[in-house]
Amino acid sequence: MSTNHHISKYDDLILNLKVVYARAYVRLKGLLREPHWSIAEVIIPLLSLSAYVYMYTMLDAPAEYTAFVVVGGAMLAFWSNVLWGMSAQLYWEKETGMLQHYMLSPASRMAVLLGMAVGGALNTTLRSISILLVGTLLFPIEYNLVDANALLIVFLLTIIALYGMGMLFASLFLLYGREATHIADLLQEPIYLFSGIYYPVLSSQVFSYAVKLVASIIPLTFGIDAIRLLLIMGKGIGDVTLHIVGLSLLVAILLPLAYIALRRMEETSKRHGRLTLRWQ
């Protein structure tokens, strides 16, 4: 007796949407399950960004630099989430023995990653807003927002591009063993350096075009620069056209690349017997 196990495209879509929801749900539930982590992720960036605010004060830099630091510190939460909550996530799933269950399920691996990204982005947006609010209360900051729609467009594009990068890294991290945490760690400070968390990069005279070009590969660079221009400097959409084009290009490149990388890395990991390998 044979049974037809063919799944229609519609059923497949519903299944994957459920997977996206389920994986995102874990991220949001985590906010309540470990509230001290959420509190720490607001307070810890505020400690270091406060040090840079005082450093600018010591140097007698113009007042908008304080706002630059607070906005950069708020956006930093996304990079931390992309790095530790996306890139290194599949490695951790492997360490805790969960990865094989994802691989055995009929769901698309991209749906799992998308769920992680959606949940992580929502969760981190709350933290990022909290950092911005507390930073604004602590330091004298003046915002000058004239084009809210442009800010929303830039923010969404930045998040999509960033999490696209996270999805790409997650698949690359599938191959890693113990080195995963070190590589993620290594991607922290150099990215802070190039993306301009605490200073403007693209609109600064200090950096050469070559440095700006390299920095533009990181979605955070375009995103933070555009958000600062719109939120602090009172610019409009016409002033951030280049940023929008750059971010759109990154989205168009990173998402398909993540899909291809995930398939390749999964295949390679299976061939090398690395999918369930722990402690190596």
Added chain:
Amino acid sequence: MLDVHASSVVRAVVQGIWLGWKVESNWTNPFVFLTYLIAKPIASVILVGLVFVIGSSASGMSRDDLFFYTFTGAVFFIYPATITISLAYLVHEDRAKYEVLKHIYITPSSLKPYIVGRGVASAINASVSVVVSMLIGSIVFSNYFALHLPIDASKIDYPALIASIPLGVAAFISLGVILYAINLVTFKLQYSLSEYTTGILFLFSGVVFPPSMLPYPVSLIGGVLPTTHFLNVVRASLMGYNAYESMAYLLLSTILMIAVALIFMNRVESIARFKGTIDRKAEY
């Protein structure tokens, strides 16, 4: 009898250093490890330097003495950051990840010499990062941004500089022992605890700006942190100034930190045995 005990303690410390070196370095080939050891601290030092360059170019005020202050602060902050982070993660690594804590604990040597050994291994790694960051950072800022460190090699107070390193390292290892002890009786705190600690030290110890700029009484916090005195001694000795007052404070804060760490660790160890947290595994 005392000699036997002392030699067993020394052996445990040396084994801790050896194991620490192995765990921290053998996850990859020597070239990648060296890149990791150097790239991360250099990036943080250059980041601080760039904040200085951009801030001073915006205000039109560029002073070599202020650059010296922030640059040396960022470079020598590598010691407390590396040591406290590695010791704060150690419980999780040994207890949950590799499940070896219970085996270490039941050996005749105490856990404490082992932790000290792991701290010393981190301090050795930090020393490499400090030397390379100092060299590369000063070359980058001198050549590309015309920012020069006003250090005259003939005026450096070498005895004070050399003495400050083991004193500072002892204080930071003691701080790491306190974090270790907290993690021994708690779960899932290792990441936030180490980040809180380095964040607090970075803000209040006068790493990139003088603590006196902080509002009163917050500005007083730096006075009780060994990091503040360690950086003061390092800066004074590099400039050839009298470093002995800061050295006295560093010595005092180090002795205090060691005493607190020992008392705290002894107390927590018995609580951990009572609660059964030494071999309890938290998976997440």
